[in-house]
Amino acid sequence: MTTLTPIFTASRYDASLGRSGPVRRLYEALLQTTLSDSARADAKSYLDAQLEQAAQLSCDMPAHPEELLQWVREGAQRTTQAYADYLDERRQGQPRRYFANRAQALYFLRRVAPTKLVDGAWLYGLLPHWQELRLRPLIRTYLEELGDGVPAQNHVLLYKELLSNHGCDELAELDEEHFIQGAQQLALGHLADEYLPEVLGYNLGYEQLPLHLLITSYELTELGIDPYYFQLHVTIDNASSGHAQKAVQAVLENLPLVGDREAFYRRVALGYRLNDLGLGSKAVIASFDLEEELLGMFERKREVAGMVHSDYCRIEGRTVNQWLSESGQMPGFLAALEARGWIRRNEDPQHSRFWTLVQGEGAAMFGVFSPYEQQLLHDWIAGDWTPAKPSARSRRRQVPTLAQCDALNDDAQALHDQLRALPAAQRPARLIELISPASHFTPAGLLATRLFNAYLD
Structure with a gap:
């Protein structure tokens, strides 16, 4: 690993730095349509520092990659059984496990927003390799995170709408620690060529079905908050045909046949452990006072x-x-x-x-x-007062339709004109620029996603 620059030593990006710390600045620098050389260098330094921390953590991945699929399926079975136990507890009169009140739920939505607003970003750097079949599962995963260009399915648009509906879209007050996971994801996405094993490992960990996702969806519904964003992840992160299965497939198909297979797999395991850095969902929920x-x-x-x-x-x-x-x-x-x-x-x-x-x-x-x-x-x-019959106040999703998105935006026609003026070989690269984490949720980015999808058919 490279020598770390001073701003990313462990003592420089803890939560005490508050809102002006280097992790938040890096997050914002990486969430731009054009990435500066200095931002790329800082991303590498930050990622190396995070990997050094991750190396100190335990890892529950199987020792042999051939065991990954069974390991994922067994984990999913444990999760679904734990969720069944949770539902049984609730039927017996136990209170909500996560959210004591609606304010705590909104607090959670707001503080995990920096991560949710870059959903899938760790895979962005693989798009230039769209012709390589071994990377297709991950490229498909990224495009599905983008809703395949359909506004009502784009994960970032859905989360933006959820925040807006409940007045939680002002994130200026969030502290440094809430940007750690998002900064990691963006750094991996922009440096995928250098960190492919780590990207594979991070994706493997992130796409597992966690118990907290199921419970969050259930309790948001009880509190009258639209759970669709979370429900969507429950359905697509499955171990049979969803993103969890694609994550295993990608690891197996990218293991070297001639190179050092064990060293590659160790790097995959290191990337997997990046998921345990920063504030997790349960830690955010528990921090509410x-x-x-x-x-x-x-x-x-x-x-x-x-x-x-x-x-x-x-x-x-x-x-x-x-x-x-x-x-x-x-x-x-x-x-x-x-x-x-x-x-x-x-x-x-x-x-x-x-x-x-x-x-x-x-x-x-x-x-x-x-x-x-x-x-x-x-x-x-x-306080402990509750209404006789709590009213369901969930607001339905109001993400614009595909027709509305295109009709209201001049960029759609401009993009078509621009693509026609480019040689056919240069068109995919232009589309990839528009479906970056900084712009895929815009009208131009949504159209670019749909057009790029056609190259994979």
Whole structure:
């Protein structure tokens, strides 16, 4: 491995660096339509550093590649049995395992977004080799992550819509640790020629069917949040004919016949272990603290609204502007609102005067709080109160249709014109540029995906 550049030593990309750390900057640099030489060099340094960490982790892959398919199928069987046990527990009256309330579910959706918004990116660098049959399973997997160019099936578009529907699409506040997996995926995707065994291994691990995916889908449905994005992954990541099976097929077909087969497989196992770096889904879920998240939200509001309130209303002898004038006063402010009866904990939030100031078109503070922020406040006030019959509020997917996507975009005709002007041998490369992780979900990228798919038929 290469010598690491200083910015990617282990001490430089931990969560304490917050929102301005090098991993987030790398993530953003790699999520561009044109990659700079410096970004590519940083990607290599980062990937080498991550692989050094991964080498210290245990690995449950079988010792021999011929055992992979059985290993994958046995893992899938364990997962489905564990899910059956979970469903049995729920039927017996056990509470949700992951999401105590709707706010926690939205918190989860928001914090895994940097990973979900680059879905499949680790395979992007294989597209120039589309004529090599040994890589076809992985190229097919990438295109399926892109919905084969159909907007309603493109994974990134689906996740963007899910975030937007619930006011969770502002990611500026996310910390460095939430970008680790996404940065790894982008780095692998841009450096696939140098790290093919690691790409194969990472893909093998990522495409297994995890228990948390099944439980997440079930509990989101209960909370009235559209689970389609997660359900889609349940169906395509299967060990019989889906991405998990294709992942095994790709490893077996790319093992060298003449070169060092064992060394290649060791690198596959190392790439597999990259899946265990960064925050996993269960760790994100477990990190949720409703009151801490609420206070953080109010503190951010305080910074931009400290002196915009009138002074006619006093709470516990202080004006609202005085309460908001200094950091660290939000716990006392909320306690004062509760003492005055403006907030009535563990009751229907509609009974709280403060909630009626926040929610609804006629509310005095309408538009001040995003839907996600409102959900935090609602669930904090509600506490252990639950409505007699929770209403299903799942919003149906509103991703544009294929016809709408093409009709509303001039790029479609421009792309057709551009391709006609190019020699036939150069057209695939132009399409590959447009179906990168930075642009495959755009109208031009969706059309390019459909056109590129024709080369594989």
